[in-house]
Amino acid sequence: ATLLREATIGEPPPLDVMLTTADVASVIGRHIFETLYALDSTYTPRPMLAENDRAEDGGRTIVIKLREGVLFHNGKEMTAKDVAASMTRWGNFGARGKLLMAAATSVEATGKYEVTLKLSAPNGAWKALIADVNGGLAIYPEDIAANAGNRPIEQKDYIGTGPYKFVEWRPNRYVEVERFDGYKPVKEKGDGFAGARLASFDKIRFIPVPDVGTRVSGVQAGDYDYAEMISGDLYESLSKDPSVQVQRTNAPIFGLFFMNSKQGILKDNYKLRRAIQTALEKSQALRVAFGPKDLWNAEGSIFPKGTPWYSTEGASNYSAHDPKKAKELAKEADYTGTPIRLLVSTNYQAHYDEASVFTRQLADAGINVQMMVVDWATLLKMRGQPEQWDIFVTHHSFAPDPLLLTFLNASYPGWWDSPEIGSLRAELINTTDPAARKSTWDKIQSLIYEQVPVMKVGDAYTYDIASPKLRGLNPNGPVFWNVSTK
Amino acid sequence: MLSVRDLTVSVGPETAPVDIVAGVSFDLAKGEILGLVGESGCGKSMTSLAVMGLLPQPGPRVRAGRVLLEGSDVTQLQPWQRVEAGHGRMAMIFQEPMTSLNPVRRIGDQIAEAVRVHEGISGAAALSRARELLELVRMPDPGMQLSAYPHQLSGGQRQRVMIAIALACRPQVLVADEPTTALDVTIQVQILGLLRELCNRLDMAVLFITHDMGVIAQLADRVSVMYAGRIVETAAVDALFGEPRHHYTRGLMDCMPSRNSGVRRLPTISGQPPVPGTVAAGCVFALRCAAVHDECRVAAPPRLEASQGHEVLCAFPLAGGELP
Amino acid sequence: MSSNSATLWLKPFIARPIALAGLGVILATVLAAAFAPWLSPYDPYAIDPLIRLTPPNVTHWFGTDQFGRDTLSRTIHSARMALLIGSGVVVFALATGVPAGVLSALFPRLGHLLMRMVDVLMAFPTLLLALGLIVVLSPSVATVILAIGLGYMTTTTRIVYGLTLRLRAETYVEASRSMGAGTVWLISRHILPNLVSPLLVQASFVFAFAQLGAASLDFLGLGAPPEIPSWGNMLAESRTFITRAPWLLFFPGMMIVATAFSLNLVGDALRDRLDPRFRQVFGEKG
Amino acid sequence: MSGDVILDVREMMVSFSARRAGRKYRVQAVDGVSLSLAQGEVLGIVGESGCGKTTVGRTIVGLVQPGSGTIKFKGTEMIGAGSSSLRAMRLNVRMVFQDPNASLNPRRTIGDSVAEAGDISGFFKSRAERSAAIAATLTGVGLNPSFATRYPYELSGGQRQRVGIARAILPTPSIVIADEPVSALDVSVQAQVLNLMMDLRDQLRLSMLFISHDLGVIGQISSRVAVMYMGRVVEQAGTRTVLEHPLHPYTRALVAAIPKPDPSKRILGAIETGEPPSLFTRPHGCAYAPRCPIASDRCLVDVPTLRSVGTDGRTIACHNV
Amino acid sequence: MWSYALKRAGTTAVTLLAASVIIFAFIHIVPGDPIYVLLGDTATPDQIDALRHQLGLDQPIILQYLNWTGHVLEGDLGRSIFFQAPVLSVIADGAETSTLLATMTMIWVAVIGVPIGMIAAVRHGTWLDQGLSGAAMLMASIPTFWVGLYLILIFAAWLGWFPSSGYPSIFEGGVVNLRYLVLPSLALAAPNAALILRLTRASMLDVSREDYVRTARAKGIRPWQVVRRHIWRNALLAVVSAFGFTFAALLSEAVVTETVFALPGIGRLVVQSILRRDYPVIQGVILVIVVVYLLVNLIVDLSYRLLDPRVELQ
Numbered sequence A: 001a002t003l004l005r006e007a008t009i010g011e012p013p014p015l016d017v018m019l020t021t022a023d024v025a026s027v028i029g030r031h032i033f034e035t036l037y038a039l040d041s042t043y044t045p046r047p048m049l050a051e052n053d054r055a056e057d058g059g060r061t062i063v064i065k066l067r068e069g070v071l072f073h074n075g076k077e078m079t080a081k082d083v084a085a086s087m088t089r090w091g092n093f094g095a096r097g098k099l100l101m102a103a104a105t106s107v108e109a110t111g112k113y114e115v116t117l118k119l120s121a122p123n124g125a126w127k128a129l130i131a132d133v134n135g136g137l138a139i140y141p142e143d144i145a146a147n148a149g150n151r152p153i154e155q156k157d158y159i160g161t162g163p164y165k166f167v168e169w170r171p172n173r174y175v176e177v178e179r180f181d182g183y184k185p186v187k188e189k190g191d192g193f194a195g196a197r198l199a200s201f202d203k204i205r206f207i208p209v210p211d212v213g214t215r216v217s218g219v220q221a222g223d224y225d226y227a228e229m230i231s232g233d234l235y236e237s238l239s240k241d242p243s244v245q246v247q248r249t250n251a252p253i254f255g256l257f258f259m260n261s262k263q264g265i266l267k268d269n270y271k272l273r274r275a276i277q278t279a280l281e282k283s284q285a286l287r288v289a290f291g292p293k294d295l296w297n298a299e300g301s302i303f304p305k306g307t308p309w310y311s312t313e314g315a316s317n318y319s320a321h322d323p324k325k326a327k328e329l330a331k332e333a334d335y336t337g338t339p340i341r342l343l344v345s346t347n348y349q350a351h352y353d354e355a356s357v358f359t360r361q362l363a364d365a366g367i368n369v370q371m372m373v374v375d376w377a378t379l380l381k382m383r384g385q386p387e388q389w390d391i392f393v394t395h396h397s398f399a400p401d402p403l404l405l406t407f408l409n410a411s412y413p414g415w416w417d418s419p420e421i422g423s424l425r426a427e428l429i430n431t432t433d434p435a436a437r438k439s440t441w442d443k444i445q446s447l448i449y450e451q452v453p454v455m456k457v458g459d460a461y462t463y464d465i466a467s468p469k470l471r472g473l474n475p476n477g478p479v480f481w482n483v484s485t486k
Numbered sequence B: 001m002l003s004v005r006d007l008t009v010s011v012g013p014e015t016a017p018v019d020i021v022a023g024v025s026f027d028l029a030k031g032e033i034l035g036l037v038g039e040s041g042c043g044k045s046m047t048s049l050a051v052m053g054l055l056p057q058p059g060p061r062v063r064a065g066r067v068l069l070e071g072s073d074v075t076q077l078q079p080w081q082r083v084e085a086g087h088g089r090m091a092m093i094f095q096e097p098m099t100s101l102n103p104v105r106r107i108g109d110q111i112a113e114a115v116r117v118h119e120g121i122s123g124a125a126a127l128s129r130a131r132e133l134l135e136l137v138r139m140p141d142p143g144m145q146l147s148a149y150p151h152q153l154s155g156g157q158r159q160r161v162m163i164a165i166a167l168a169c170r171p172q173v174l175v176a177d178e179p180t181t182a183l184d185v186t187i188q189v190q191i192l193g194l195l196r197e198l199c200n201r202l203d204m205a206v207l208f209i210t211h212d213m214g215v216i217a218q219l220a221d222r223v224s225v226m227y228a229g230r231i232v233e234t235a236a237v238d239a240l241f242g243e244p245r246h247h248y249t250r251g252l253m254d255c256m257p258s259r260n261s262g263v264r265r266l267p268t269i270s271g272q273p274p275v276p277g278t279v280a281a282g283c284v285f286a287l288r289c290a291a292v293h294d295e296c297r298v299a300a301p302p303r304l305e306a307s308q309g310h311e312v313l314c315a316f317p318l319a320g321g322e323l324p
Numbered sequence C: 001m002s003s004n005s006a007t008l009w010l011k012p013f014i015a016r017p018i019a020l021a022g023l024g025v026i027l028a029t030v031l032a033a034a035f036a037p038w039l040s041p042y043d044p045y046a047i048d049p050l051i052r053l054t055p056p057n058v059t060h061w062f063g064t065d066q067f068g069r070d071t072l073s074r075t076i077h078s079a080r081m082a083l084l085i086g087s088g089v090v091v092f093a094l095a096t097g098v099p100a101g102v103l104s105a106l107f108p109r110l111g112h113l114l115m116r117m118v119d120v121l122m123a124f125p126t127l128l129l130a131l132g133l134i135v136v137l138s139p140s141v142a143t144v145i146l147a148i149g150l151g152y153m154t155t156t157t158r159i160v161y162g163l164t165l166r167l168r169a170e171t172y173v174e175a176s177r178s179m180g181a182g183t184v185w186l187i188s189r190h191i192l193p194n195l196v197s198p199l200l201v202q203a204s205f206v207f208a209f210a211q212l213g214a215a216s217l218d219f220l221g222l223g224a225p226p227e228i229p230s231w232g233n234m235l236a237e238s239r240t241f242i243t244r245a246p247w248l249l250f251f252p253g254m255m256i257v258a259t260a261f262s263l264n265l266v267g268d269a270l271r272d273r274l275d276p277r278f279r280q281v282f283g284e285k286g
Numbered sequence D: 001m002s003g004d005v006i007l008d009v010r011e012m013m014v015s016f017s018a019r020r021a022g023r024k025y026r027v028q029a030v031d032g033v034s035l036s037l038a039q040g041e042v043l044g045i046v047g048e049s050g051c052g053k054t055t056v057g058r059t060i061v062g063l064v065q066p067g068s069g070t071i072k073f074k075g076t077e078m079i080g081a082g083s084s085s086l087r088a089m090r091l092n093v094r095m096v097f098q099d100p101n102a103s104l105n106p107r108r109t110i111g112d113s114v115a116e117a118g119d120i121s122g123f124f125k126s127r128a129e130r131s132a133a134i135a136a137t138l139t140g141v142g143l144n145p146s147f148a149t150r151y152p153y154e155l156s157g158g159q160r161q162r163v164g165i166a167r168a169i170l171p172t173p174s175i176v177i178a179d180e181p182v183s184a185l186d187v188s189v190q191a192q193v194l195n196l197m198m199d200l201r202d203q204l205r206l207s208m209l210f211i212s213h214d215l216g217v218i219g220q221i222s223s224r225v226a227v228m229y230m231g232r233v234v235e236q237a238g239t240r241t242v243l244e245h246p247l248h249p250y251t252r253a254l255v256a257a258i259p260k261p262d263p264s265k266r267i268l269g270a271i272e273t274g275e276p277p278s279l280f281t282r283p284h285g286c287a288y289a290p291r292c293p294i295a296s297d298r299c300l301v302d303v304p305t306l307r308s309v310g311t312d313g314r315t316i317a318c319h320n321v
Numbered sequence E: 001m002w003s004y005a006l007k008r009a010g011t012t013a014v015t016l017l018a019a020s021v022i023i024f025a026f027i028h029i030v031p032g033d034p035i036y037v038l039l040g041d042t043a044t045p046d047q048i049d050a051l052r053h054q055l056g057l058d059q060p061i062i063l064q065y066l067n068w069t070g071h072v073l074e075g076d077l078g079r080s081i082f083f084q085a086p087v088l089s090v091i092a093d094g095a096e097t098s099t100l101l102a103t104m105t106m107i108w109v110a111v112i113g114v115p116i117g118m119i120a121a122v123r124h125g126t127w128l129d130q131g132l133s134g135a136a137m138l139m140a141s142i143p144t145f146w147v148g149l150y151l152i153l154i155f156a157a158w159l160g161w162f163p164s165s166g167y168p169s170i171f172e173g174g175v176v177n178l179r180y181l182v183l184p185s186l187a188l189a190a191p192n193a194a195l196i197l198r199l200t201r202a203s204m205l206d207v208s209r210e211d212y213v214r215t216a217r218a219k220g221i222r223p224w225q226v227v228r229r230h231i232w233r234n235a236l237l238a239v240v241s242a243f244g245f246t247f248a249a250l251l252s253e254a255v256v257t258e259t260v261f262a263l264p265g266i267g268r269l270v271v272q273s274i275l276r277r278d279y280p281v282i283q284g285v286i287l288v289i290v291v292v293y294l295l296v297n298l299i300v301d302l303s304y305r306l307l308d309p310r311v312e313l314q
């Protein structure tokens, strides 16, 4: 039996991918669960479990026709009932479900293979919003989706339609999946996450290896075939190392510093926020956090070049590094040196590195930042309490559509909900024409640099390493269909 | 049987050794008990350990002198080396019967171990020999006691086990270093009686060390008195108690309470023994001697033969017949 | 202490050149801590990403780290953290363990209760206790000290308890009691003075192992805030550079090893000094 | 027996719990001992190791709580006395310990040790008075006052025991309980210390309880002697009487077993003394019966009580003499 | 014997009770919440409240405690919030690794620490002794993760002699899988062997000064026999308890090594559970650790009794 061993950065949370946005869970979950659409290498949604779709009623009614003959791992065929139940649960409890389903008036199976979604207003991004498993609309069997509620589903219910089926989860040891023989790939060739998915390994084990040094040595020694998230400073030497191949992702992640828009010194204080923004030099932080220039890009556009959403609006303010001007702005904002509390966790080294560099730079501009270093679980709890912090640090993974950006969500910590963004957001949601949506997005990006609800640190291209024997690695992320050994 | 010549035991660095035993000589004949007395710290134990080759390491070492066992030189040989060289026939009993037995091993085994080395028998045969030895030292119920642990025995019984171990070595010479100081008088009397009897029966030579003049008087045939690392007087026991020749011996005799009953104040020897290594020349007792002469402070005292078999290390010994 | 006690204390070190060297290392560490700002060529916090990860060279003797900070300066400044954590842990362990141990031994009822509690605490894995504390209190130097100190508090209590029980049975303590001495008198005149020496030895080992404990916490990302220079932090932060920038591991690593090793050596020498058998050899009759 | 009785012990019982072979035993270390001590009198207590001598002494100075019995000092009950009157009595009843090494704290100076009782009770009014008292006491026991600043390890065994005595007589007590004060010492040093104690007895009119297992020493210093066996007093009388005409079979064995420093009087092989019983398995009747040459059937069941015999206030606990 | 066992059981129960209260109180002071870890970044407050209610985390602590103890008494340690699996099975899986790792470590410690300690003691005061003792102290002074990283680099990545990390259960691949534990157990053994070495040396020296060793020497038996029959077993007494407690500590305190070598052990399990606030697992693991510690305590006592006839169980 062929076995692929992947070294993940840690133990995943429960694989209920609807609920969790953790990357570790998505990496594994992608092999088990599938979505109606999937993103291709240009991040455009392509049908996966869906056959086709049509919009009616000016975009308020969406009718999705499903592929026939798709089997769940339990042997039952997937039907519209399963999809409707999954969609309902996702809408109620899914991590990103509200983005689309808040406006839903009904979800119905209107045929064995047809689902109809009715919305109160059209949504220009609906396909993108359901095209990835990360906190997304994975399709579960009807009974499981209907009974699960908001509690993560149990291991025995990890039943999807993907090319691999869940076998077992040994805590701290591995999560094992096994080729699903009843899998029916789509006809199109594999491209990104879309297209045919051919499982050439009998089994895949996702093995948590927390120490990055160990992950590297492990691949070099042949104990793992693939290892995720290698630190930037090893990039150059590993690129030359014949015992590994380096796989750089083409979807950058980006660091985000959230400002507290609900409470505290930064609330509505756009001048002070701009002072902070003006003081920073982002490439320093990126260099410290990610290493060689190949792995990062000091890019002011929220979306990277090459995507349809790329925009230069407001981006001149991205990394001014002008302490003098910053001081002036701070003075205009009547800033008197009150400590600004920066909440950061050491569980992500990059967050901490970026925060350290910025704190030094802000100190040079006379802005007094106090780091509060806590563990990740504490940070998650604390950031929900607006009285606890002024800035917190996190990062954002690549989003195919602006609506998937966390900071556009008014209930996400930071609570950016100024009247200006309120109307722009509504416009973005309800427009369906891509060009019109793009121009709305330009306005939003410009607003971001003006009101500074968040500061983007820059694009970072993470990279993975793999055994040189592996062929067909996917630059969109670690997925192992269409991957084979030499 | 055993002959010790000019034995010197030193501590401290090689370049500046401090002699804690300085030139001790004595002879021991078959069936004879030689008592070695002297106050605490005068070097009795060091002498006996040096004779046995059991000086602790690191620590004191034999710097000079020879130990001859039936004419063979066994100086500096540890017991096992002596056994290999064929001169194994010396054994020793120690002062503390409580701590001198291994607490975690059965006494039968501890005796049998010595039997094994010296008689070349092992297993059941060695154990039955151990049983015989326990009978020999008049241990009550020897068969049962073979499997006892030391802590299950009384002090007197433990000392008997020690003697049995010593006898298992089939010694020609037995060295006993204060074997009864830890025991009650009523038990002491038994052990001393046993030693005397064994000595006679097995024709062993015994070097018996104590600081109790009473015990010496009861047990020894001949006595050597030690002071500050030197033997200052050697004589037959009657002669020593009857006519001590050295001033120190005399002083010891005088201050025993049992010789002074009813006296208002006990006679004492003033002063203290010298710290080892501080006496450069002259007599070690000079500082405390009532009859000291100037000469004593500068010249080492001669070894005089006061009478047949009565040696004394003193330039101006007491005349004989002074004590009642 | 008598007049010649100073030389007596030094004797075991003079007899053992290696222990003397250990003493030297510790003195050097103390000096480095005291004069860190003057000794270190750069600000240990100054970031310069352009020169990050430069190997040792003339301007940066020990090279620079991933922030471009000067490793030599950070290594020197770390001596402060080492001393702070070491002495903090020692002080905490002694300040809690000594009273608990002494009182437990003197008051059997209280002792029974306290020792049971110590048992429970001993059963708790110390590192986990430390972790929990750090999560509760958020990482700071004080938390690290408290977390590591708690583990040594139990062992110190045990040791002190055992020693005090033995001291309590000493004839001179009985003598004092027979003259009507109260608890305070016994503790201050008889028990504490006799605890000083063994505790000194214990303290030197605790000091050494506190360094290692702090390094482990740093490794797990739960130690003192990482911008504060400490050898453990430096090691933990740079462990991914094991092949890329080995100097980052080498210098702080050597310092941990050297100080821990030296403290152990000194502890051993002290132990020998306090061993009555050893005293005899050095002419001090016990 | 002359003068006023200043210490009166009645029916003292002391037991310890001990564990052997997994079982808990009560060791009756002192089993109904009664003693009295007059002003200026020295009472010797002899008996072999483990018979309870030390326990009697420790109980009197309050280191051990007796199970029952009374201890009266100058007519006042000491057991359960209030702390202030007890403190006064503590100053008046003091102890000299057997091992001069162990009884001095190695980390305190000689002066501090000597002055300890005074320091505890607040006896000294000033530092000057304190150092004068220390000097005087050290001189009194034949030590140079300069010893006050030294540490015990700098002293010889005899000197240390003198310090032990000095500590027991500052401030001057009424009673000294001396627990084998000379048995750790050499004959020559022993004589010096005994002389000192006899001097103090005469100069300070101290009463003493002198515990020893050496009848020679007892004969030297005490006027009366109590012989103990297994926690009980088996014979009590004037010292001469006991030493010269021992009546109780145990006393006889004890006296006979003392090795006389006279080669012409050898006793080896002449006496048979038997094995001492274990304290854990105490015989029913007379504790000495298993070893006793004149034991009768009665001795195996009946515990003999002390009764007066002859003159000289002699009491003895034996059925058969 | 039986009454002893009963008494031991009694005190153990009290200790456990105290421990469980402490565990519980301790865990609930820790800020943070498993909910966030479960739901991640984007959870909304109502989602959080709903899940909290479902998990019973909104009940008063006392009630939660009673609930938990009730289940524990029935042998049910609850379900892991994170793994959605019974705590007992989660622990059992980690326990295999930890037990084997600790055992293997103790074997190294025994075969390295004890004999070398003995040699150092026998050659006391020589250069060999100084060298060995010095090396031991050095080993005890090196942080384990340092040792671990270098072991991986040299023996796995460069030489390829041993697997770099991870540990597949021996129930799957057979005992050959023990090779995965060679490097981590060596990394763990380094400081512990050094400590045992020093302890062995010290207690051998202590024992060799005992009077009964002199008695043995006086019998004329060879020095090695003296060591074997008289010194070694008595010196072992001190070493045995250190062994027991080192073993117990290794079960839970190997976190750093487990992290470096990606081993699925108890230590890492509990650390991660603390970080993600998986209360039932933390409680369960600590309870198990305390029980193991108490068991080790008992075993040490019993082995004392075997080794030393003077010891009576009380």
Ligand SMILES: Nc1ncnc2c1ncn2[C@@H]1O[C@H](COP(=O)(O)OP(=O)(O)OP(=O)(O)O)[C@@H](O)[C@H]1O
Pocket (backbone or CB within 6 Å): B011, B012, B020, B038, B039, B040, B041, B042, B043, B044, B045, B046, B047, B059, B060, B211, B276, C280, C281
């Ligand atoms: N290791 C050592 N180093 C230095 N001096 C030592 C050592 N061992 C013993 N001594 C000294 O050697 C001298 C003789 O000691 P030894 O034990 O032979 O005396 P002893 O006559 O047996 O005394 P006791 O009657 O107390 O047993 C003493 O002064 C002692 O202090």
Ligand SMILES: Nc1ncnc2c1ncn2[C@@H]1O[C@H](COP(=O)(O)OP(=O)(O)OP(=O)(O)O)[C@@H](O)[C@H]1O
Pocket (backbone or CB within 6 Å): D016, D017, D018, D027, D028, D029, D047, D048, D049, D050, D051, D052, D053, D054, D055, D056, D213, D279
């Ligand atoms: N604290 C104690 N706990 C248990 N048993 C004790 C204790 N103190 C004394 N004993 C026992 O009580 C008995 C009497 O002891 P004590 O010390 O009074 O005897 P002693 O006559 O002074 O003996 P020695 O001549 O050996 O000093 C002994 O068997 C002893 O073991």
Ligand SMILES: [Mg+2]
Pocket (backbone or CB within 6 Å): B044, B045, B046, B177, B178
């Ligand atoms: Mg001796």
Ligand SMILES: [Mg+2]
Pocket (backbone or CB within 6 Å): D053, D054, D055, D179, D180
């Ligand atoms: Mg006594």
